[in-house]
Amino acid sequence: MLSIALGELIQIFRNRLVLVTMFVLPVASSAGYIYLHDTVPGLGLGGVAAVLLFLVVAMGLYTTTVTTLASRRQNLFLKRLRSTAASDSEILTGLLLPVTVITLVQVVAILVVLAVVAGGPTNLFLLTAAVLASVVMMLGLGLATAGLTNSPEHAQVTTMPLLIGTLAVAGWVGFSGAEDMTLLKRALPGGSASELVVNAWDGGVPFADSLPLLAPTLGWVVAAVALASRIFRWEPRR
Amino acid sequence: MTTTPVIDVDRLNLTYGDFHAVRDLSFQVRKGELYALLGTNGAGKTSTLETIEGHRVAASGTVRVFGRDPRDRGAVRPRMGIMLQESGFSPDLTVRESVRLVGRLTRRTDDVARVLDVVDLTRKAGTKVAQLSGGEKRRLDFATAVYGTPELIFLDEPTTGLDIQSRDALWDTVDALREAGSTIVLTTHYLEEAQQRADRIGLMHKGAFHREGTVRELTQTLPAEIRFSLPDPAPAPPLHAVRESDGSFLVETFGLQKDLHLLLGWAHDHAVELRELRAGPTRLDDVFRSIGSD
Numbered sequence: 175m176l177s178i179a180l181g182e183l184i185q186i187f188r189n190r191l192v193l194v195t196m197f198v199l200p201v202a203s204s205a206g207y208i209y210l211h212d213t214v215p216g217l218g219l220g221g222v223a224a225v226l227l228f229l230v231v232a233m234g235l236y237t238t239t240v241t242t243l244a245s246r247r248q249n250l251f252l253k254r255l256r257s258t259a260a261s262d263s264e265i266l267t268g269l270l271l272p273v274t275v276i277t278l279v280q281v282v283a284i285l286v287v288l289a290v291v292a293g294g295p296t297n298l299f300l301l302t303a304a305v306l307a308s309v310v311m312m313l314g315l316g317l318a319t320a321g322l323t324n325s326p327e328h329a330q331v332t333t334m335p336l337l338i339g340t341l342a343v344a345g346w347v348g349f350s351g352a353e354d355m356t357l358l359k360r361a362l363p364g365g366s367a368s369e370l371v372v373n374a375w376d377g378g379v380p381f382a383d384s385l386p387l388l389a390p391t392l393g394w395v396v397a398a399v400a401l402a403s404r405i406f407r408w409e410p411r412r
Numbered sequence: 413m414t415t416t417p418v419i420d421v422d423r424l425n426l427t428y429g430d431f432h433a434v435r436d437l438s439f440q441v442r443k444g445e446l447y448a449l450l451g452t453n454g455a456g457k458t459s460t461l462e463t464i465e466g467h468r469v470a471a472s473g474t475v476r477v478f479g480r481d482p483r484d485r486g487a488v489r490p491r492m493g494i495m496l497q498e499s500g501f502s503p504d505l506t507v508r509e510s511v512r513l514v515g516r517l518t519r520r521t522d523d524v525a526r527v528l529d530v531v532d533l534t535r536k537a538g539t540k541v542a543q544l545s546g547g548e549k550r551r552l553d554f555a556t557a558v559y560g561t562p563e564l565i566f567l568d569e570p571t572t573g574l575d576i577q578s579r580d581a582l583w584d585t586v587d588a589l590r591e592a593g594s595t596i597v598l599t600t601h602y603l604e605e606a607q608q609r610a611d612r613i614g615l616m617h618k619g620a621f622h623r624e625g626t627v628r629e630l631t632q633t634l635p636a637e638i639r640f641s642l643p644d645p646a647p648a649p650p651l652h653a654v655r656e657s658d659g660s661f662l663v664e665t666f667g668l669q670k671d672l673h674l675l676l677g678w679a680h681d682h683a684v685e686l687r688e689l690r691a692g693p694t695r696l697d698d699v700f701r702s703i704g705s706d
Binding site: 177178180181184185188189246249250251252253254255256257258259260261409 | 465467485486489490494496498499500501502503504505509512513514516517518519556
């Protein structure tokens with residue numbers, strides 16, 4: 175598994191397109207948000223943190239997961255790996271470990287910058303739970319989307335709905351709160367995680383009331399993994 | 413050579429939707445054998461091979477490799493090397509990195525430099541896979557299959573795209589592996605390779621075995637041919653010589669040496685010149701061409 179992860183890390187740093195998608199876009203967008211956080215009225219810090227989180231996990235982690243898996247399948251690298259003694263879970267873990275670790279480092283770095291510039295979160299534990307749940311959710315959704323994606327080029331189309339959707343939901347919930355249309359906002363992918371980030375950063379909501387917000391996010395994980403187990407293909411369609 | 417089956421396929425059926433790709437296929441491969449799985453396009457040999465390798469699930473029937481389910485990768489794959497029909501390497505990794513990665517994942521041990529030397533890719537060790545030629549990619553594929561000298565090696569079209577020197581080198585390596593006790597399962601479109609090297613051949617057509625056996629067993633099911641032309645005028649030739657559309661004669665025989673001797677004696681006795689005389693034993697190509705005409 176670590177051999178696969180090492181190989182994947184080498185490939186990430188040798189592929190300019192992946193580097194731009196993974197690093198430049200999320201970091202540049204995040205820098206813009208942090209720069210603008212006190213110039214735009216009505217931008218709460220919790221909302222900014224939620225959008226920053228989803229900028230990285232959606233633009234970096236989710237799209238890279240889908241593109242990587244589609245690419246490795248298209249050039250038969252997945253089949254090659256399955257010709258070895260590695261199990262399917264070892265292969266997937268190895269392939270996705272580098273991008274996941276890089277994403278977590280990016281999220282931590284960006285949120286630390288936000289905390290230093292504008293003030294830190296009220297509840298670090300809740301924030302950590304929200305970040306981890308969001309990362310796992312986007313990995314699950316990435317696996318499921320990869321099942322519908324034939325090629326890296328096709329990934330530019332198939333990732334659009336969830337990429338735009340989760341960013342929109344993060345912004346919607348982050349900046350307008352979840353007081354109205356609560357059920358809908360919490361049910362949408364990224365909605366409850368964004369609310370959790372807002373609660374963790376801004377405070378004011380009891381810990382026990384915030385913790386159940388993990389459930390919808392984990393529900394998306396279960397749904398995505400169940401879908402992926404049905405539609406994920408290891409070889410190109412013949 | 414012992415008779416312990418390394419591979420045991422019993423009434424294997426494979427389907428893709430409504431299409432029945434393989435029907436009730438049964439065969440065994442014994443330890444140390446070179447078994448060639450040949451067939452017409454779409455005969456089901458790749459599907460069969462991939463099921464034995466553990467890549468596909470049978471609709472019914474059983475496949476055992478080393479007595480185990482081939483999908484039990486942790487148990488079976490360390491003993492098995494697979495050369496896929498298409499490369500499947502990451503274009504951004506170098507040759508050395510690719511062999512090291514796949515080699516480690518097989519859980520066998522070997523020296524990457526040694527393996528690269530065996531397939532003559534030492535000079536390309538630092539080259540990205542994307543920059544290799546088709547033949548070099550096949551050699552890289554072969555390198556990962558033989559890494560750690562596995563007990564069982566699958567070679568799927570191993571010499572496609574290779575120049576003659578590389579082919580000879582590949583077969584020399586296969587011979588060395590067989591001497592070390594490895595079992596080989598081969599698919600190829602180069603029938604002369606199978607004819608020269610296979611201990612047994614399974615000849616597939618439409619998802620089932622058309623014939624199975626040694627080269628001798630397969631070729632002796634069809635008559636050998638003697639072809640010749642005669643000057644005009646000439647007496648009627650002996651044997652059951654059939655006149656072809658181009659005026660030449662064809663004799664089909666299961667006793668090539670005897671009938672050839674008879675024909676040459678007849679020509680001598682009648683002072684007739686046998687023009688364009690050709691005679692030869694039945695080849696695997698002839699057996700292959702007979703598929704569909706039976």
